[in-house]
Amino acid sequence: MAGEEVVLLDFWSSSYAMRVKVALAEKGVEYVCQPQNLVNKSSLLLEMNPVHKKIPVLIHNGKPICESLVILEYIDKAWPELCPLLPKDPYQRSQARFWADFIDKKIYDGAKVLWKAKGEEQEKIKKEYIENLKILEGVLKNEKFFGGDTFGYIDVAFIPITSWFYTLETFGNFSIEANCPKIVAWAKRCKERHSVSNSLPDSDEVYNFALDIKKALGL
Amino acid sequence: MAGEEVVLLDFWSSSYAMRVKVALAEKGVEYVCQPQNLVNKSSLLLEMNPVHKKIPVLIHNGKPICESLVILEYIDKAWPELCPLLPKDPYQRSQARFWADFIDKKIYDGAKVLWKAKGEEQEKIKKEYIENLKILEGVLKNEKFFGGDTFGYIDVAFIPITSWFYTLETFGNFSIEANCPKIVAWAKRCKERHSVSNSLPDSDEVYNFALDIKKALGL
Numbered sequence: 103m104a105g106e107e108v109v110l111l112d113f114w115s116s117s118y119a120m121r122v123k124v125a126l127a128e129k130g131v132e133y134v135c136q137p138q139n140l141v142n143k144s145s146l147l148l149e150m151n152p153v154h155k156k157i158p159v160l161i162h163n164g165k166p167i168c169e170s171l172v173i174l175e176y177i178d179k180a181w182p183e184l185c186p187l188l189p190k191d192p193y194q195r196s197q198a199r200f201w202a203d204f205i206d207k208k209i210y211d212g213a214k215v216l217w218k219a220k221g222e223e224q225e226k227i228k229k230e231y232i233e234n235l236k237i238l239e240g241v242l243k244n245e246k247f248f249g250g251d252t253f254g255y256i257d258v259a260f261i262p263i264t265s266w267f268y269t270l271e272t273f274g275n276f277s278i279e280a281n282c283p284k285i286v287a288w289a290k291r292c293k294e295r296h297s298v299s300n301s302l303p304d305s306d307e308v309y310n311f312a313l314d315i316k317k318a319l320g321l
Numbered sequence: 322m323a324g325e326e327v328v329l330l331d332f333w334s335s336s337y338a339m340r341v342k343v344a345l346a347e348k349g350v351e352y353v354c355q356p357q358n359l360v361n362k363s364s365l366l367l368e369m370n371p372v373h374k375k376i377p378v379l380i381h382n383g384k385p386i387c388e389s390l391v392i393l394e395y396i397d398k399a400w401p402e403l404c405p406l407l408p409k410d411p412y413q414r415s416q417a418r419f420w421a422d423f424i425d426k427k428i429y430d431g432a433k434v435l436w437k438a439k440g441e442e443q444e445k446i447k448k449e450y451i452e453n454l455k456i457l458e459g460v461l462k463n464e465k466f467f468g469g470d471t472f473g474y475i476d477v478a479f480i481p482i483t484s485w486f487y488t489l490e491t492f493g494n495f496s497i498e499a500n501c502p503k504i505v506a507w508a509k510r511c512k513e514r515h516s517v518s519n520s521l522p523d524s525d526e527v528y529n530f531a532l533d534i535k536k537a538l539g540l
Contacts, residue, residue, distance in 0.1 A: 153423065153456060165412055172418045179411040192398040193384055199391045204372065237372060 108133035111147055111159040113140055115311050117210060118170040119158035120262035120301050125177045127297035128185040128253070171202055174258060187255040201241060201248070202259040208234040213266055217273045217312060218321055228274050235282045242288055253295060261298055264289040268305035269312045327352035330366055330378040332359055334530050336429060337389040338377035339481030339520050344396045346516035347404040347472070390421055393477060406474040420460060420467070421478040427453040432485055436492045436531060437540055447493050454501045461503055465510060472514065480517055483508040487524035488531045 110126070112119045112135050126133055138147050138157050150159045150166035160167045160176065167176045178187040188195050212231045219227050238260070242248055248256035267278050267289075279286040292298045329345070331338045331354050345352055357366050357376050369378045369385040379386045379395065386395045397406040407414050431450045438446050457479070461467055467475035486497050486508075498505040511517045 162412075167412070167415045167419070169419055169422055172415050172422065175418060176411055176415040179414065192395055193381075193386070195398065196386045196391050196395040199394060200386070200388055203388055203391065 107161075107163050109161040110135050111138050111150060111157045111161070112136060113138055113157050114303055115308055116157060117213075117262035117266060120265065121170045121258055122158045122160055122173050122177070123301035124258050124261065124297050125174050125187065127301060128187075128258070128295075129177060129181040130184050131177070131181055171206065171259065174202075174255065178255070185253070187258060189249070189254070198249075198255040201238070201256045204234075205238070205256070205260050205263075209238070209260065209263055213263055213270055217266075217270055218316070218319070220321075224274060228276055231270075232276070232278075232281045235278065235285055239282050239284045242284055244284075246291060247288070253292065253297075257292060261289060261292045262302060264292075265302040265305060265308055266312075269309045272309060273312070273316075326380075326382050328380040329354050330357050330369060330376045330380070331355060332357055332376050333522055334527055335376060336432075336481035336485060339484065340389045340477055341377045341379055341392050341396070342520035343477050343480065343516050344393050344406065346520060347406075347477070347514075348396060348400040349403050350396070350400055390425065390478065393421075393474065397474070404472070406477060408468070408473070417468075417474040420457070420475045423453075424457070424475070424479050424482075428457070428479065428482055432482055432489055436485070436489055437535070437538070439540075443493060447495055450489075450493075451495070451497075451500045454497065454504055458501050458503045461507055463503075466507070472511065476511060480508060480511045481521060483511075484521040484524060484527055485531075488528045491528060492531070492535075 108126070108131055110119070110122055110133050112123070114137065123135075136146075138144060140157070143155060147157065147159065148155055150161060151157075151168045154168060156168070158168075158170055158173060160173045162176075162180065167173050174187060188198055209231075212227065212234060216224065216227045216231055241256075245251075247253045248260065264285075267286075271278055293302070327345070327350055329338070329341055329352050331342075333356065342354075355365075357363060359376070362374060366376065366378065367374055369380060370376075370387045373387060375387070377387075377389055377392060379392045381395075381399065386392050393406060407417055428450075431446065431453060435443065435446045435450055460475075464470075466472045467479065483504075486505075490497055512521070
């Protein structure tokens with residue numbers, strides 16, 4: 103649509119923000135990316151997301167949308183022409199939402215505690231994390247994408263966190279590929295898409311960032 | 322629709338299950354309610370929700386849908402004729418989803434920790450809980466419902482937890498009405514609807530149930 107103003111309040115290493123970038127790229131939506139300082143938060147960020155004060159925020163013609171899965175649903179509805187993310191069938195839609203919620207609670211939240219944990223606690227978290235990845239591998243089966251032949255909602259929700267896999271593996275001393283080869287092969291297929299390769303940072307950059315955070319936190 | 326089979330795997334004091342009951346009642350959908358034993362879980366529950374092993378599960382013509390907000394979205398799409406829950410406008414939809422997510426994370430999850438906490442920890446949780454209720458009061462403004470003149474998605478998502486307010490107030494030694502009179506007045510208006518009054522248990526029953534749980538847990 104002409105004359106539209108689309109702005110993303112972003113932070114480069116946030117998997118949540120990457121979801122939005124992948125979706126906008128799939129939809130062919132042009133936008134202005136505004137990187138945010140998450141220590142000294144801008145008045146724009148505080149005004150646009152007064153409740154959670156977090157990125158990502160999508161600002162469409164001046165109106166803010168917050169929370170990454172809410173933003174994905176919005177993008178799918180506001181720009182329905184290209185690359186439909188959610189299936190049309192109500193049951194299939196419900197399943198896509200169920201798995202995106204699972205990915206949020208188990209894979210994203212799990213990653214946050216995994217890379218900061220130590221010793222026995224880390225072993226326990228790691229075991230659960232692998233179990234949850236295996237559950238997702240069971241959902242993928244032998245399909246190309248979680249959406250079957252087409253890249254869809256679950257793929258967009260899941261793929262960004264794979265940019266943190268190297269960091270998780272290094273800090274956690276384990277191999278995701280040895281446990282979940284189909285997930286790693288799926289991630290490689292996703293990264294052949296420009297929408298994904300242009301939106302996800304290098305694993306090394308994420309690792310160095312995480313290393314700096316760990317040092318700063320004294321972990 | 323004729324020949325449909327709708328089953329709800331339920332537990333009477335679960336605010337999540339109440340959401341589904343309110344939505345089905347608003348939509349005029351007939352269903353069979355199957356109360357579940359949450360200590361010795363039935364093979365049906367484990368088969369229908371193998372991932373989380375939790376109620377509520379809605380089984381529509383043999384196919385299970387899990388997670389209460391996912392179920393609400395499904396109900397709205399599968400039975401679109403009566404009482405549309407989500408607004409049609411993409412931006413309004415996104416706002417409804419944002420607040421339902423806020424209610425899940427802050428008001429439902431907050432209630433779970435509040436009624437079991439003690440002393441200083443409880444005071445801290447209580448303060449945050451009231452702040453979050455005040456944020457919702459700000460969203461309600463002076464409207465009849467969160468959906469404006471019509472009862473909608475945010476109302477369905479929020480109203481069940483009010484059946485736990487008396488328990489929270491008694492264990493937490495505070496008054497929600499004194500802090501958030503508009504929320505309490507809104508809850509009364511909601512309870513004038515049969516869909517709500519028939520789906521929510523009495524506050525006393527919930528309190529006695531919580532008291533038994535507290536004793537069993539040795540709190």
